Amino acid sequence: MSAGDIFDAEELGTCISCGFCLPSCPTYKLTGDEASSPRGRIALMRAIDHGEVDVFDVAAREQGSFCLGCRACEPVCPAGVPYGNLIEDLRNAQWKGRRRPLRIRPLLSFADRGRLIRLAGRLRRHARFSPPSASPATAPEGSDEILMLGCFERSLFPAVSRAAAATLPGIEVPQDQGCCGALHAHNGDVERGEELARRLADRPGRIVSTAGGCAAHIAAVAGRDRVVDYSEALLDRGSLPGPILIDGRPARIGLQDSCHLRNGMGVSAEPRKVISALGAYVEVPGAGDCCGAAGTYALLRRKDSRRVVAPKIAALAVLDLDFLVVVNPGCQRQMIGVLRRARLRARVVHLAELVALAAAEAEAP
Amino acid sequence: MSTLATDAAPSLGADLGRIVGAPNVETRPAALVPYRTDATFGFSGIPWAVVRPGDTEEVSRVLRFANDRGIPVVPRGAGTSLAAGAVPTHGGIVLALTRMNRIASINPIDLTAVVQPGVTTQDLARAVAEHRLYYPPDPGSQRVSTLGGNVATNAGGLHGLKYGNTAGYVLGVEAVLADGQVIRAGGQLLKDVAGFDLVRLLTGSEGALAVLTELTLALRPAPATRTTGLAYFADLKAASNAVRGVVAAGILPATLEFLDAKCIRAVEDYAQLGLDTDAGAMLLFGDDGSAAEVERTVAEIADLMREFGATSAQVATAAAESEALLSARRCALPALSRLGGATMLEDVGVPRSLLPELVRRIDEIADESGATVATFGHAGDGNAHPVGCFDPGDHEQRSRVAAAFDDIFAAAVELGGTITGEHGVGAAKLPYLEAQLGSAQMALLARIKQAFDPVGILNPGKLGS
DSSP, X not given: OOXXXXXXXXXXXXOOOOOTTGGGOHHHHHHOOGGGSHHHHHHHHHHHHTTSSOTTOHHHHHHHHHXXXXXXXXXXXXXXXXXXXXXXXXXXXXXXXXXXXXXXXXXXXXXXXXXXXXXXXXXXXXXXXXXXXXXXXXXXXXXXXXXXXXXXXXXXXXXXXXXXXXXXXXXXXXXXXXOOXXXXXXTTOHHHHHHHHHXXXXXXXXXXXXXXXXXXXXXXXHOGGGEEEHHHHHHHXXXXXXXXXXXXXXXXXXXXXXXXXXXXXOOSHHHHHHHHHHSEEEOOTTTTSOOSOTTXXXXXXXXXXXXXXXXXXXXXXXXXXXXXXXXSHHHHHHHHHHHHHTTOOOEEEEHXXXXXXXXXXXXXX | OOTHHHHTHHHHHHHHHHHHXXXXXXXXXXXXXXXXXXXXXXXXXXXXXXXXXXXXXXXXXXXXXXXXXXXXXEEESSOOOSSSXXXXXXXXXXXXXXXXXXXXXXXXXXXXXXXXXXXXXXXXXXXXXXXXXXXXXXXXXXXXXXXXXXXXXXXXXXXXXXXXXXXXXXXXXXXXXXXXXXXXXXXXXXXXXXXXXXXXXXXXXXXXSOEEEEEEEEOEEOOSEEXXXXXXXXXXXXXXXHHHHHHHTTOOOSEEEEEEHHHHHHHHHHHOOOOOTTOSXXXXXXXXXXXXXXXXXXHHHHHHHHHTTOSEEEEOSSHHHHHHHHHHHHTHHHHHHXXXXXXXXXXXXXXXXXXXXXXXXXXXXXXXXXXXXXXXXXXXXXXXXXXXXXXXXXXXXXXXXXXXXXXXXXXXXXXXXXXXXXXXXXXXXXXXXXXXXOHXXXXXXXXXXXXXXXXOOBSTTSTXX
């Protein structure tokens, strides 16, 4: 691949350099350095595209990996720059083959091959139990939905997969689904990422996802209309269980947005709406800002990841939540660790788990 | 010109690192790329280093270092200049002031705020709002632009008619001269005539006289409510006449903004706000103050609009609706940028009464040149932003726009106006400045520059150069 072929010329040409993205960018907020801002990275990409900077230049690689890929710059961009695609293209060029960071190689092959599929098969059996009789609602008539289970969710948080299947009655959970490819696309293998997403998209029906990262990736390949988040699917079904009571009062529940769900899919009101039925919703200041998990970022850049999440700890400490809801497995892993280290009592749960809990409480005598 | 970039870069980085700390200096070419440009199309320069000082003392030492060696220094906030004011056209050190972003104090009795230059306009506006105070200047880039940059360019905004632009709010500055000496001019004083008015001189000096390291800004009590309305006209001339009508009736509303037909269509395509895309021009008007007062004024303006030929005029009934209307104006530039890919934005101004004539000439020039030029701006201030839209790869289109702008500048000057109302001169408008100021004043600017910066290190190639 020559330097001029790394990026889509039209996408790269969209930026008008206005700088409106700067204050939304977590890494610019950390450093005040424009090199670690979306506009700065686009300027760098243009220099690479023109052959002025080598794509493997140390400083260029540093920026390619320092970016969280949270896409918070996209909703605030007046010119509509598809920044998420551009940073994927940059990593696709920078992290090819031997240059791929060592720590994510096993993850990619894990998601790619037999071991996970076997593991997933085992877990999917857990996901295949029948919905409780007092399930919140029934499937919308004539809908043809399949539940896409994130690979990391299946291995790290199988209870989420089970809860999602149980609370979306009538949904089909294909036994032979593989990885959606988001992990590949975000980590320097755009081609494989697209191929895997297409495999999923070739199935008929609407794809329901419990992971913001997966949803945005599949939507980018298959079209936004083919994919909905768990919260959207749940709201389509009408009635919600709740509220969850703790010592006779509604539970205090906050949300940590998933960046790709919020910025890539435009879904932020829906999970809040669901939570408002489940208890007393509390808006966490900065809920829409990246938690620093950012896919493999927390593994690759642990220190930076913790710097990004630091402001949240202070915000959460004063709220005294019963539950902190997440809508993506990466955020779940990150926030569990963060709250444990900060010794905060709030339980970190995926939205589906909380809905299942509310449904179970409703069922209890 | 920039041989230092390769020859002296290694030792330059180390030397500067000793002043501000190694993590706050960058000399690697790839990491400097973002500092080549600002928000202006078609201007770039190659910096030798970017330095992010943490306090006034560090700024002073960097300047002394650069002054001793004759190295250019280009102060930079968020890099949102639309006149290539932050582009290092002569290389040198980019002095990024973003780390100096502390609000030192807000004083609700003196109605002042003391801030470092890297605080963003919006962060200050939000912080003072918590004290029920108001910092009126709100340039289009307020979310990102820094107050240091706002003061250095005397930035305007959407409320200039009633509240004026940034200069009206600068009470005092701490500034570092080119040789590293620190001066303080003005302060928390409403009256102060000791010495030449250096506060006013440094406001709008575009980083060519000194580096601003602290600002004392005036605040207002926050108005209780704000309301916005909207009127459509057959053409811009009719709209401009309505503006004259409003002012002649003794009303100075907080907001009086216009969009021409091309802008209305571009904004509607972009933001789907339900605007009337058949209209020839649109006026946004609004006022702030006590609820009763605002309601009366805005209704009165709507009546005047109709009297002066508005095809329709309506007043927003909810705050959200007001905000949506203002966003129509704020998104005009990005909406236009989607028309051709690249935009050249200008900033001409004339006495308010001559705005209809300026707008007529802009249209005439655009038609004759065959360039796509859309115009929006601050009707109340006589400040128009003609925007040339073109495909960046199409040199013929680009030169047509450039030629049209040459004529537009000439027209503004001929009408007793200015080539820039609020964006500044920068590198982009320096070639046109003499036509407005004349040779005697140009020479005086150069002598003032010489007095502040004898070696000529501060933002060379801009004002006073």
